[in-house]
Amino acid sequence: MVTIRELAKKCGCSASTVSMVLNNRPLARYIPATTKATIRQIAVEMKYQPNIFAQSLRANRSYTVGVMVFDITDPYCTYILRGIENKLNAASIAYLLFDAQNNRERFDRNLESMLQRRVDGLILVANSLQTDPAVLEKVEIPHVPVVVIGRELRGLEFASTVVINNHRGGYIALEHLYTLGHREIAFIRGPKTIADSVLRWEGIGKFAKEANLKISREWTLELVEVPTTSAEGLEAVKSLLHAGRRRFSAVLAFDDMTALGVIRGLSEAGLEVPRDCSVIGFDDIDAAGYYNPPLTTVRQPMLRMGEEAASALLDYVNAGQKKRKAQVVHRVLEPEIVVRRSTGPVHKAQKKTAGQLHEARKSGEQ
Amino acid sequence: MVTIRELAKKCGCSASTVSMVLNNRPLARYIPATTKATIRQIAVEMKYQPNIFAQSLRANRSYTVGVMVFDITDPYCTYILRGIENKLNAASIAYLLFDAQNNRERFDRNLESMLQRRVDGLILVANSLQTDPAVLEKVEIPHVPVVVIGRELRGLEFASTVVINNHRGGYIALEHLYTLGHREIAFIRGPKTIADSVLRWEGIGKFAKEANLKISREWTLELVEVPTTSAEGLEAVKSLLHAGRRRFSAVLAFDDMTALGVIRGLSEAGLEVPRDCSVIGFDDIDAAGYYNPPLTTVRQPMLRMGEEAASALLDYVNAGQKKRKAQVVHRVLEPEIVVRRSTGPVHKAQKKTAGQLHEARKSGEQ
């Protein structure tokens, strides 16, 4: 690897001159254009690449940010990551990836690791288990700027946030089912420990109130585990069906994974989606698009969330570099409904709702 | 941030002493145990953390490896990544993640970027578009050790590989269908440009020959695009069904994404899986497990592939550090069949095979 001194020798000048020229410093302003051109040319010829270790040491910057996701195998995370990558790439900033694997100890270890490596900033893709403000206190010490995705978090003067309007998401999900004529709807709520879940439920409540729709407690289940899995959705819908005479013509699930399990549960019980029962999810993960049948869902703009987060972080870091005062931002993105084939109107022909149909078939089988 | 000199002052000794003690250098051997203990204790109290920039500059190592995947939104990649993460984490090595996004220019840019950042080694999760040996030539120049996952590549003395036995995979996939009684089988091959695809096809051919099974050219389609999508699987099976009087009772798809599309295509054509037609995939991505119905597939041990790759890289890097001669390795992992619900026996009652059934229904509808 060629150093700046070797390059300087070849150019017949000093290292300072080379440095100033290649970095377009003000001091290089009076150096003749021909000299500059020669230096640049020789630099290319010799494939000179400034040693990033030396640069980092000098500038006290790593030119690297840290990104921690709560679960890299979760497609929600990977699309956010794609958004982050797009922005960072454009700014020639590389990133260290850390995966918390839904595990608090790992989360803490990773955080430690990122700080030890002196990242210029960090992005946390959070499920709510992990990012209570307390966790971030240790981040404050070296004043590393942070952007948190997916978790409301105000009042920390070094932390920006990017979230979606979960309240609105819950609202439009129920609205969609209502518009299709559904009045008897089962709900599979997310764990109460998750902030998203609470907000979505409030949005659902708001629409119900406005539409004068009654939410039956008996058709409302609550998931307990994070992460959610399709297996839980499957179990949930089975217990709903076993609840007996209950009737419902649609299921509103906390998220896509749950919803996919619900669809499978209905299929296995001999019910067809959406003919016998509609199902709606939340997120719009890839699998929603290619499921059998494809899932209607409330879409989180994951790519944009990642891009916004990366932009916010870069702005903050660059501002700090130029000694301007950096501003935290709190962005709220709007979700949108994506209508596919898992929801449909309540047919006139559809005399019986899902629960009843199931009952009927069961008796028929026996 | 406290430096080693500040720490030394507090300890009443020189920076050299502190350095030697904290790093357990041989020279520290005669330093009294009490002194050492004091130094260590004060280091903890002052929260001393060696500046990694300075360490890197001195040692000419980044203590960081680069990992490039071909598509971070592909679940195949994320499980491999999880395996890599597990091993690297245990060795306190962080990694820079790069995503080629199935794009050759990005691949090259990222490679450049990794080298510029002087990673200690790199892992490439390759689809075959990208890793012809020529690409790796530029890696050789700075003698950076490489591990390639998913692509056979011998003869480069700095590159290890981790692959699965694709030939065997194809063999056992067909064997599974054959054992269930299927004799009339449709094939959706992968693109010929992908090495995996060719090898799997050879394995299929081998079993067919041994079992004296005829592979009909008319029931064999070939995908052209990378990445594969479920949409292509759907299209493929539709064109198979439209081919008319053709009869087949099972479909062997190139990979899971394709297979999932096939299942949906069959469903949309009114055929039930596996009653009317069995479907088998390849990979065992998450979605295979929660699909409707769950997919029988040939499993690639992705977690292990990642772990093996990371281990191989660490071994190589550490060997180089200790000036032992580093060894490249070429690991071949065995795939295994995962039987779920998308395959079943050919029923005696199943008078007609999928193609015929479809024909029958079509006429019935008209």
Next chain:
DNA sequence: TCCCGAAGTTCGATTTAAATG
């Protein structure tokens, strides 16, 4: 005074060579 360029210092940890009692 203005233009051009170089010598020398800094960043922080590690290591070599050498110096103490």
Next chain:
DNA sequence: GCATTTAAATCGAACTTCGGG
């Protein structure tokens, strides 16, 4: 000669300061 410690050099880029024309 031995146990114990340290001053000084090193890694490479960037910037401050200074000097010659």
